[in-house]
Amino acid sequence: MSRDPAWDVVVVGGGPAGAATAALLAARRWRVLVIDKARFPRDKPCAEFASPGVGIVLRRIGAWEAVQALRPRRLRGMQLIGPSGERFAGTYPRGRALALPRPQLDQALLDVARRRGATVWEGTRVHDLLREGRRISGVSAATGSSPARHMAARLVVGADGLHSTVARHTDAIRPGWWPQRTGLVTHCEHIDGLSALASYGEMHVRPGAYVGLAPLPGGRVNVALVLPGRAVRQRGKDIESLFWHELAQFPALGSRLARAQRTKPLLGTGPLRRRVPVAAGPGYLLVGDAAGFLDPFTGEGIYRALRGAELAAAAADAALRTPAAADAALAAYCRARQRAFRPKEALCLLVQAFIAYPPLLEYALRRLRRRPELGQMLMGALGDTHAPWTALAPATLAALLRP
Numbered sequence: 257m258s259r260d261p262a263w264d265v266v267v268v269g270g271g272p273a274g275a276a277t278a279a280l281l282a283a284r285r286w287r288v289l290v291i292d293k294a295r296f297p298r299d300k301p302c303a304e305f306a307s308p309g310v311g312i313v314l315r316r317i318g319a320w321e322a323v324q325a326l327r328p329r330r331l332r333g334m335q336l337i338g339p340s341g342e343r344f345a346g347t348y349p350r351g352r353a354l355a356l357p358r359p360q361l362d363q364a365l366l367d368v369a370r371r372r373g374a375t376v377w378e379g380t381r382v383h384d385l386l387r388e389g390r391r392i393s394g395v396s397a398a399t400g401s402s403p404a405r406h407m408a409a410r411l412v413v414g415a416d417g418l419h420s421t422v423a424r425h426t427d428a429i430r431p432g433w434w435p436q437r438t439g440l441v442t443h444c445e446h447i448d449g450l451s452a453l454a455s456y457g458e459m460h461v462r463p464g465a466y467v468g469l470a471p472l473p474g475g476r477v478n479v480a481l482v483l484p485g486r487a488v489r490q491r492g493k494d495i496e497s498l499f500w501h502e503l504a505q506f507p508a509l510g511s512r513l514a515r516a517q518r519t520k521p522l523l524g525t526g527p528l529r530r531r532v533p534v535a536a537g538p539g540y541l542l543v544g545d546a547a548g549f550l551d552p553f554t555g556e557g558i559y560r561a562l563r564g565a566e567l568a569a570a571a572a573d574a575a576l577r578t579p580a581a582a583d584a585a586l587a588a589y590c591r592a593r594q595r596a597f598r599p600k601e602a603l604c605l606l607v608q609a610f611i612a613y614p615p616l617l618e619y620a621l622r623r624l625r626r627r628p629e630l631g632q633m634l635m636g637a638l639g640d641t642h643a644p645w646t647a648l649a650p651a652t653l654a655a656l657l658r659p
């Protein structure tokens with residue numbers, strides 16, 4: 257193994273987490289190589305709803321103009337609709353959510369990384385990691401059917417998503433107790449009652465499943481259905497009819513689908529939960545979904561990818577500048593992630609408890625309608641613009657549940 261690798265950092269995965277990490281590190285003049293198995297613009301199963309917090313991070317990392325040039329829909333909030341039609345329209349207290357197709361968003365972010373000086377290899381899959389003793393010292397990757405090439409690097413960043421090869425090869429994934437869920441996502445048009453000018457998304461919940469509708473530019477609607485993995489496995493190959501059958505079961509949605517048409521293929525992914533307690537080790541760190549994922553209901557994946565990239569880039573910069581203190585910088589990265597993401601994770605778990613018990617959810621939606629200040633507090637925390645502590649406080653819960 258060369259003692260002076262050609263790359264300071266190899267970033268595996270060019271989605272939002274990898275692109276943003278690469279952009280920030282290339283701007284600090286490190287030699288950065290991004291490797292992605294896909295060719296961009298590539299699609300990705302996602303409800304395509306970026307929380308208002310995403311806009312704040314995009315501005316900080318200098319990618320706001322590039323994303324605005326794509327003319328995303330700006331959404332004021334989300335309507336939550338329970339199994340018997342109880343609803344609450346939550347408005348974000350600060351900023352707007354952005355709705356735009358992932359192929360465009362991800363391409364724009366990767367282009368920012370390129371412009372800052374990162375080298376990007378598309379259509380190249382990382383199969384394995386190189387090691388020097390316990391330390392990860394590079395990756396082994398192949399383009400198409402060509403033989404694998406070894407790329408040595410001072411640091412490997414695993415930004416390769418939910419089914420991360422880097423997380424698997426560093427033994428970072430731990431078993432979780434979370435239900436095994438699957439996401440099925442597509443674009444539709446002609447969903448009745450969702451005007452082309454709608455400025456709210458919709459989230460419909462029924463026992464065991466939920467579906468998000470996000471109005472996109474051009475009159476299309478992103479439809480993202482999440483249901484138990486076993487429901488998909490039992491249906492085998494007939495996913496299309498399962499999708500429409502399951503949508504029709506949502507009481508406030510089924511009757512609005514008579515004219516609905518799918519405008520692109522269904523994308524599916526699962527299981528959705530990934531538990532990664534330690535997101536770094538000698539020679540590597542994980543960021544974005546590769547560093548763990550809970551559930552898409554609360555819509556923070558893109559925010560976590562970008563905010564995580566800021567933390568990852570700061571840690572990587574420190575590790576590269578002072579090699580003798582690299583392990584300490586990577587350990588500090590794990591702690592910084594916990595401080596940044598744990599409170600929201602706790603809030604997400606609380607929200608999951610409500611959606612698991614529909615009568616409780618319906619009761620909470622009624623209460624939120626009557627207590628707008630609680631709704632605002634919750635939307636600020638869910639939108640990643642306000643710290644979740646107030647929403648998590650026992651007094652807030654008591655105010656929400658008190659008859």
Ligand SMILES: Cc1cc2nc3c(=O)[nH]c(=O)nc-3n(C[C@H](O)[C@H](O)[C@H](O)COP(=O)(O)OP(=O)(O)OC[C@H]3O[C@@H](n4cnc5c(N)ncnc54)[C@H](O)[C@@H]3O)c2cc1C
Binds near residue numbers: 268291420544
């Ligand atoms: C059904 C569903 C709905 C969602 N809805 C939302 C939402 O509305 N809002 C939101 O904020 N988040 C949502 N999310 C989460 C969000 O999509 C992710 O959190 C986000 O994409 C994470 O970005 P990332 O860069 O970590 O990973 P990704 O965007 O998945 O990018 C990973 C990249 O790594 C590449 N890659 C993978 N393996 C390799 C390999 N071995 N070699 C080379 N390249 C590799 C892939 O090609 C890909 O480009 C949703 C997720 C799901 C499943």
